[in-house]
Amino acid sequence: DVKVTQSSRYLVKRTGEKVFLECVQDMDHENMFWYRQDPGLGLRLIYFSYDVKMKEKGDIPEGYSVSREKKERFSLILESASTNQTSMYLCASRPSRGKNSGANVLTFGAGSRLTVL
Amino acid sequence: AQKITQTQPGMFVQEKEAVTLDCTYDTSDPSYGLFWYKQPSSGEMIFLIYQGSYDQQNATEGRYSLNFQKARKSANLVISASQLGDSAMYFCAMREGAYNTDKLIFGTGTRLQVFP
Numbered sequence: 001d002v003k004v005t006q007s008s009r010y011l012v013k014r015t016g017e018k019v020f021l022e023c024v025q026d027m028d029h030e031n032m033f034w035y036r037q038d039p040g041l042g043l044r045l046i047y048f049s050y051d052v053k054m055k056e057k058g059d060i061p062e063g064y065s066v067s068r069e070k071k072e073r074f075s076l077i078l079e080s081a082s083t084n085q086t087s088m089y090l091c092a093s094r095p096s097r098g099k100n101s102g103a104n105v106l107t108f109g110a111g112s113r114l115t116v117l
Numbered sequence: 118a119q120k121i122t123q124t125q126p127g128m129f130v131q132e133k134e135a136v137t138l139d140c141t142y143d144t145s146d147p148s149y150g151l152f153w154y155k156q157p158s159s160g161e162m163i164f165l166i167y168q169g170s171y172d173q174q175n176a177t178e179g180r181y182s183l184n185f186q187k188a189r190k191s192a193n194l195v196i197s198a199s200q201l202g203d204s205a206m207y208f209c210a211m212r213e214g215a216y217n218t219d220k221l222i223f224g225t226g227t228r229l230q231v232f233p
Contacts, residue, residue, distance in 0.1 A: 043223040108162035
């Protein structure tokens with residue numbers, strides 16, 4: 001019944017390493033999102049995508065990039081990991097917002113906890 | 118400036134009592150949506166309730182209701198008859214942005230603990 005799958009639940013990386021966080025959804029959703037969650041700061045939006053090969057910066061895109069080559073997959077890339085990127089990363093998806101739609105709820109993955117040493 | 122403000126980092130409530138979790142928001146867009154999510158210790162985000170800015174009535178979903186006061190820009194979550202399983206982090210969120218490229222902005226969360 002899992003609908004949004006994040007490939008790694010826990011990762012430990014070293015400073016300067018390139019890190020890929022993968023997210024796959026099987027609901028044919030157009031929109032996908034990457035958030036990071038830190039205690040006391042809530043969820044902050046890093047990047048989102050509303051179509052294949054399309055991406056939009058969120059509130060904290062610095063130090064991150066994304067890739068969406070296929071509709072079902074949205075990857076978050078840390079080109080050179082730093083200790084301040086130690087965090088929980090949450091991927092989410094939802095269908096595109098129809099004109100009559102209301103809630104259009106996000107479905108979240110289980111999260112990827114990244115530790116950068 | 119914070120667009121979603123949750124001023125209560127932590128709340129305690131006794132089982133079977135009602136509890137209100139506060140949320141205020143800031144937007145100049147006349148069309149917006151407000152959401153509440155629950156995050157138990159297992160980490161998954163669970164959608165609870167939604168309120169659209171044009172909805173005339175307050176949203177309700179089982180034991181959850183949203184006290185929507187548009188003029189005050191508040192969207193408080195009310196949980197009636199609290200259960201031990203309600204212990205979790207609760208996040209308020211607001212949808213903002215243009216049609217089809219809109220995004221959800223979250224508050225910092227409130228940790229609710231229900232005691233017997």
